[in-house]
Amino acid sequence: MKGIKGKARVLLVGPLPPTKGGMTTFMLNLMRSHLADEFEFIGFTTSRPPKPNAVDNWGYRAIFSGGIKRAASGILVTLGHLLKFPAVVLARRIEVIQIQSPDYQAFWEACIYALMARALGVPTIMRIGGAFDAFVGQSGPAARWMVRQALNLPQIVIAQSALSQDYIVAAGRRGRIIIVPNWVQQPTQLPPFATPTEPPVFLFIAGTDARRKGIEDVIGAATILAAEGSPARFQLVAMPQILQDRVAELALSNILAVEGFLEHEAIFERMRCATALLLPSYGEGFPNSLIEAMAVGTPAIVTPVGAIPEIVRDGGAITVPVADRRALADAAHRIATDKELRSRLSSEAVDIIVHNYTAHKALTVLEASYRSLIAARSQQNETPRTDS
Known part of the structure; x- marks a missing residue:
């Protein structure tokens, strides 16, 4: 039986x-993509109570990063999701x-959903995200065996890049x-630093994984850079209160703004x-x-982890x-003082997104995968059973 207007x-x-x-x-981008014209996307949340003051929400210890009460409520909410x-x-x-499916305990939670999906006979795709390579690398022999079994539960696994496919x-x-990378719906090709920001401002987005992100x-x-008199300035957003307080105590003259959690559009x-x-x-x-930053012509200073290279x-x-930190400071100073470098990096950033990371380029293989799984299941259901 099909959903709205015959959509699968x-x-x-x-x-x-x-x-x-x-x-x-x-998930939100997928629901809003052109694939919604053919498929009815239904969201099933696995979200737990928020951790408003967490700064190290990575690894198995993340269970307790919001405190014991938050851990207990999170477990109860998760059990409710699984039962539903x-x-x-x-x-x-x-x-x-x-x-x-991200990493660590959330990976094992995703595996329970995959097991239930298999028991219900519904074709399943598992999208591997997070720091999966670090998660597997830090796992012992028994856990690696379990990871291997879990990865073979779904009919299809989504990797985010060629490198993650190798992992x-x-x-x-x-x-x-x-391979289905993340994408942007409609890259906005702004003139590359036609009117350069003055003073040059470097944006850092912290979130609940601020330590992993490099705060x-x-x-x-x-x-x-403050000690050296560089023109580089910093704007820190999605900062938990504990980090906002710490930065305020430092009173660095080159940190222009420190903000808490904001809506995505902001x-x-x-x-x-x-x-x-x-x-x-x-x-x-x-x-x-x-x-997202590259799509609007904003270059970046990055480290060579995950799919970034x-x-x-x-x-x-x-x-x-x-x-x-010295290399990070030097790179920020270079960009802050070299307008030609900024312009070149900006143009390169937009070109990369336009050629590789738009919805129509990224989702073609996923669309075909949905169709193949639905067709295979339909054929299986229609095949008459013969008694021996």
Whole structure:
């Protein structure tokens, strides 16, 4: 049975608002994409209570990053989601299930959904995100065996890049893998720094993974440049209160603004006005913030983690070593003082997005995968059973 106006129903399992982050953005973008003309996307949230003051929401310890009470409520909410899931699949007559699967404990949670989907006989796609390579690399032999079994539960696995595909194969996936990067709906090709921002402002987006994103290195670089009299200035957004208080105590003259959590459109607007995005991360999957900034001509300073080297291999960014505050400071100073460099990086950034990371380019293979799974299931259901 088809959904609205004959559309096939696809259940998207993952964190939905009020949760923010890359997986949430991916799900919302998919629901708003041109694929919604053919498929009815139904969101199934796995979101838990927020952690408003978390700064290190990565790894297994993230369970307790919001405190014991938050951990207990999160477990109860998760159990409620798991119990509700089969009823939603059956009641809504779901034809394909797509599960967003990051790393660490959230990966194992995604695997439970994949097991239930398999038991219900619904074709399943699992999208691997987060710092999957670090997660597997830090796992012991028993956990790696379990990861290998889990990766072979769904009919299709989505990798975010060619590099992440290699990680998934190395982790034990034997079946079909497709590459679906993050994308932007409509890149806005602004004149590349036709009126350069003065003073040059470098934007850092913290979030609840601020330490993994490199907040300590950003503060360290800002301290270096303040002492050296560089014209570079810094704007820090999505900062938990504990970090806002810490930056206020430092009283660095080159930090122009420190803001808390903002709506996506507000962050996007700050990207438009920034001289460059700072992403000195210690671990990434495929960062939405990077391609969103590049789409509006804002270059970046990045570290070579996750899919980032693949995204910026043709330019649009300066790459610095992980945890190297001196290199980060030097790169910011170069961009701040070299308008020609800024212009070149801006043009490269927009070109990269236009040629690689628009919806129609990114989603072609996913659209074909939905169709193939639905057709295979339909054929299986229509094949008459013969008694021996």
